[in-house]
Amino acid sequence: MNQSSTPKVAIVTGASRGIGAAVAQRLARDGFSVAVNYASSPEQADALVAELKAAGGRAFAVKADVASAEEVRAMFDAVEAQLGKVDVLVNNAGVLRTLPLAEHSDAQYDQTFDINVRGTFNTLREAATRLNEGGRIVNFSSTTLALNMPGYAIYNATKAAVEAFTHVFAKELRGRGITVNAVAPGPIATSLFLDGKTEEQVQAFAKMPPLQRLGQPEDIASVVSFLAGPDAGWVNGQILRANGGVA
Ligand code: NAP
Numbered sequence: 001m002n003q004s005s006t007p008k009v010a011i012v013t014g015a016s017r018g019i020g021a022a023v024a025q026r027l028a029r030d031g032f033s034v035a036v037n038y039a040s041s042p043e044q045a046d047a048l049v050a051e052l053k054a055a056g057g058r059a060f061a062v063k064a065d066v067a068s069a070e071e072v073r074a075m076f077d078a079v080e081a082q083l084g085k086v087d088v089l090v091n092n093a094g095v096l097r098t099l100p101l102a103e104h105s106d107a108q109y110d111q112t113f114d115i116n117v118r119g120t121f122n123t124l125r126e127a128a129t130r131l132n133e134g135g136r137i138v139n140f141s142s143t144t145l146a147l148n149m150p151g152y153a154i155y156n157a158t159k160a161a162v163e164a165f166t167h168v169f170a171k172e173l174r175g176r177g178i179t180v181n182a183v184a185p186g187p188i189a190t191s192l193f194l195d196g197k198t199e200e201q202v203q204a205f206a207k208m209p210p211l212q213r214l215g216q217p218e219d220i221a222s223v224v225s226f227l228a229g230p231d232a233g234w235v236n237g238q239i240l241r242a243n244g245g246v247a
Contacts (some may be wrong), residue, residue: 067172186243
């Protein structure tokens, strides 16, 4: 994808840490100019941008709460001004609160839907008119959707919505040469997964896949790299479950 002299531009939402940071590192290595989006961790985003620049890449940290349509519009404006028109959008930003459905407060429900669903909606809506022809969109679902574990009802509902967006939006972009896919990770060793779990619970998750380990952020970054790169040109409207075979 990056054979021309002008580097392609990628936005990675929620790239200050976890999977998003690994995706930003990988896409920078692949030759993309990378916009590192964050909501509340400027130090981590700035440190990542400094690292990417030190390695010879072009990168830029951009604050935006993806749940805000206004901030997402401003993020696209800022990225276009700093790096150029966008080729790849990675909708990685997301939150997880594991709690039985009956124990969710209205505020917790709203926050999860606002970030995971509205956040993806906001960036997709901008991408519809602003992504370059031939661009790539990678959304984030989760393998938990296939596992139906107690405590995941609200989170899984948000990821079901993301999968629905993925299938339909791929068709709505007919004629633009843009692919829309989603990656659905299994358990990955990030704070989203690890926080609030005992060592015993973590080990139980690590034993679930036949590959018998937790995923690492780089396991998902390589899948995003594939979906954003030249070899995935014929993959469109698909959900790629990268989970060590857990489901
Ligand atoms: P993480 O380590 O908690 O990182 C989440 C990232 O999202 C952070 O960079 C955070 O940035 C950002 N973020 C949170 N709210 C935001 C908002 N409103 N606007 C913009 N950015 C926001 O999570 P992760 O494990 O890397 O998860 C990344 C994605 O993978 C999520 O969509 C998650 O649902 C999905 N996933 C993860 C796993 C797993 O096991 N880890 C499994 C399946 C799917 P700030 O700190 O700046 O807010």
